[in-house]
Amino acid sequence: MGRVPDLVARALQGERRAIARLISLVEDGGEDLAEVMHELYPHTGRAYTIGITGAPGAGKSTLTERLVARIRADERSVGVLAIDPSSPFSGGALLGDRVRMQNHALDPDVFIRSMATRGHLGGLSLATPEAVRVLDAVGKEIIIIETVGVGQAEVEITDACDTTVVILNPGWGDAVQTAKAGLMEIADVFVVNKADRPGARDTVREIKQMLDMSDEEREPDIVQTVATKGEGFDDLWTAVGKHRAYQEEKGLLEARRHRRIEREIKEIVAERYRRRIESGGAETLAQLTGEVLDRRCNPYQAADRLIDQLTSESIT
Amino acid sequence: MGRVPDLVARALQGERRAIARLISLVEDGGEDLAEVMHELYPHTGRAYTIGITGAPGAGKSTLTERLVARIRADERSVGVLAIDPSSPFSGGALLGDRVRMQNHALDPDVFIRSMATRGHLGGLSLATPEAVRVLDAVGKEIIIIETVGVGQAEVEITDACDTTVVILNPGWGDAVQTAKAGLMEIADVFVVNKADRPGARDTVREIKQMLDMSDEEREPDIVQTVATKGEGFDDLWTAVGKHRAYQEEKGLLEARRHRRIEREIKEIVAERYRRRIESGGAETLAQLTGEVLDRRCNPYQAADRLIDQLTSESIT
Numbered sequence: 001m002g003r004v005p006d007l008v009a010r011a012l013q014g015e016r017r018a019i020a021r022l023i024s025l026v027e028d029g030g031e032d033l034a035e036v037m038h039e040l041y042p043h044t045g046r047a048y049t050i051g052i053t054g055a056p057g058a059g060k061s062t063l064t065e066r067l068v069a070r071i072r073a074d075e076r077s078v079g080v081l082a083i084d085p086s087s088p089f090s091g092g093a094l095l096g097d098r099v100r101m102q103n104h105a106l107d108p109d110v111f112i113r114s115m116a117t118r119g120h121l122g123g124l125s126l127a128t129p130e131a132v133r134v135l136d137a138v139g140k141e142i143i144i145i146e147t148v149g150v151g152q153a154e155v156e157i158t159d160a161c162d163t164t165v166v167i168l169n170p171g172w173g174d175a176v177q178t179a180k181a182g183l184m185e186i187a188d189v190f191v192v193n194k195a196d197r198p199g200a201r202d203t204v205r206e207i208k209q210m211l212d213m214s215d216e217e218r219e220p221d222i223v224q225t226v227a228t229k230g231e232g233f234d235d236l237w238t239a240v241g242k243h244r245a246y247q248e249e250k251g252l253l254e255a256r257r258h259r260r261i262e263r264e265i266k267e268i269v270a271e272r273y274r275r276r277i278e279s280g281g282a283e284t285l286a287q288l289t290g291e292v293l294d295r296r297c298n299p300y301q302a303a304d305r306l307i308d309q310l311t312s313e314s315i316t
Numbered sequence: 317m318g319r320v321p322d323l324v325a326r327a328l329q330g331e332r333r334a335i336a337r338l339i340s341l342v343e344d345g346g347e348d349l350a351e352v353m354h355e356l357y358p359h360t361g362r363a364y365t366i367g368i369t370g371a372p373g374a375g376k377s378t379l380t381e382r383l384v385a386r387i388r389a390d391e392r393s394v395g396v397l398a399i400d401p402s403s404p405f406s407g408g409a410l411l412g413d414r415v416r417m418q419n420h421a422l423d424p425d426v427f428i429r430s431m432a433t434r435g436h437l438g439g440l441s442l443a444t445p446e447a448v449r450v451l452d453a454v455g456k457e458i459i460i461i462e463t464v465g466v467g468q469a470e471v472e473i474t475d476a477c478d479t480t481v482v483i484l485n486p487g488w489g490d491a492v493q494t495a496k497a498g499l500m501e502i503a504d505v506f507v508v509n510k511a512d513r514p515g516a517r518d519t520v521r522e523i524k525q526m527l528d529m530s531d532e533e534r535e536p537d538i539v540q541t542v543a544t545k546g547e548g549f550d551d552l553w554t555a556v557g558k559h560r561a562y563q564e565e566k567g568l569l570e571a572r573r574h575r576r577i578e579r580e581i582k583e584i585v586a587e588r589y590r591r592r593i594e595s596g597g598a599e600t601l602a603q604l605t606g607e608v609l610d611r612r613c614n615p616y617q618a619a620d621r622l623i624d625q626l627t628s629e630s631i632t
Contacts, residue, residue: 045611261608265608268618
């Protein structure tokens, strides 16, 4: 058996090191990726994905940890992908958080992984669905993707989940900032975390006011939690379940996944061309770049000439 | 004269509304873009770009505003592009900040603009250099790009400036978080803002320790500022100037701009293909997506088939 099929076979049997290795291959975005997907893909399609996002400091990591505990109480297996430089998964947070997470890490039905994508030309938007697929194939029923909802790529990733949970904190202006960051329109469930602080009710009211101005058919639930004390997680899990049921009834889940796959295929095509430039077109690119710097042509004309070359090469 | 050449001519004469309109065209990423760049590009190449980045709440906007004031004291014209949902330019911050910024907005030699890129398929990484080019062509000598340094695209954008300024605040762990976010390695100048708070010296020492572990030839300056009081901006402006002079002496600036243009051309090529899929390949894409959802093929195989179709179309 080849290296990749062997790795996939071991991952499908639940071997954690093999799973971790597959996700590393995805992060690297190397030549093996197409083969990895070829082997894995037939085993995917059963997981439900939940995106958790919010501003830095909103309590995403603690909330994720508590949600994992709630899901485990239902005896369902969980995968977590953390795409957040300030996440304890990536080693950036308080020791207490990290220890809590390590408890989950000992549970064979929980797989936690922070994502880095330096090697992957397609970046986070391509590496994340591939990593989700690894966890899906090895049997994780619920996959949580935690991202800091600030960057464009991060918002797109969360938007691409089956249910998107947006976290806010009590305090005037937070809802406005959330709206500005484009998070308001992607939320399927709102969480007001740190709800034991003053102003929680005002924040709930603010969110409701913003939702009243929207013309979406379904109004997202607003759940109050205190993640540090584990309060509100039955409500949160119920809200996620309600959104899932609603989508399944209305046939919306399939439409959502269709959009997600379309986006991914387009990204793969774009990456293939980027890679083709790097392998076959590096010399032409360097030469064209020189001409652009000398103002003999502009970047768009350079791109057109590069495309012409790539096209004629793929014919011969 | 056509619409775009007319708009460019008016922008080159300094008409603010025409400049704003050109940046809007860039944000939309529409069909006019290639023509806009064709008209503008010969007028570019004189501006120096400074990236300012750091975690939300680090004081980027106030620091940018004070730096603009310092640059204006030298009678040099300034353009500002704010790519940060929490920036006062985008309307998300305290009233005081917004008023201060409006003072600059009345100065004919300052042009401030927040960036949104919802329409642009290439996203921020393509729209930003194009917007920089607009400001460069109309004669802005210094262009500041302010981004929240959290998302991948945002880090890449800052990394693509001539000088990258990374802002930290006093407090243990901040430098570690900065390193995790990939900001440490892109910094040409470090700013410890809010330096009147306890722990500023510790943060400076922490940064120095991290720098000692790196093997870069040049060690970045570390500047302490109190942006709210306008303290430290002579030092900051001097540090930026030192970095600029160093790069020019060593021929590094040209190499840096070469890398930046290469990246941009690649992004344009990728976007051209994305666009080609949307115009000519939409039906095929929908059909392939259906097959992927049915597990009859995987996303990589679908992408290959789409590329085959795009290639054969460009022959005929």
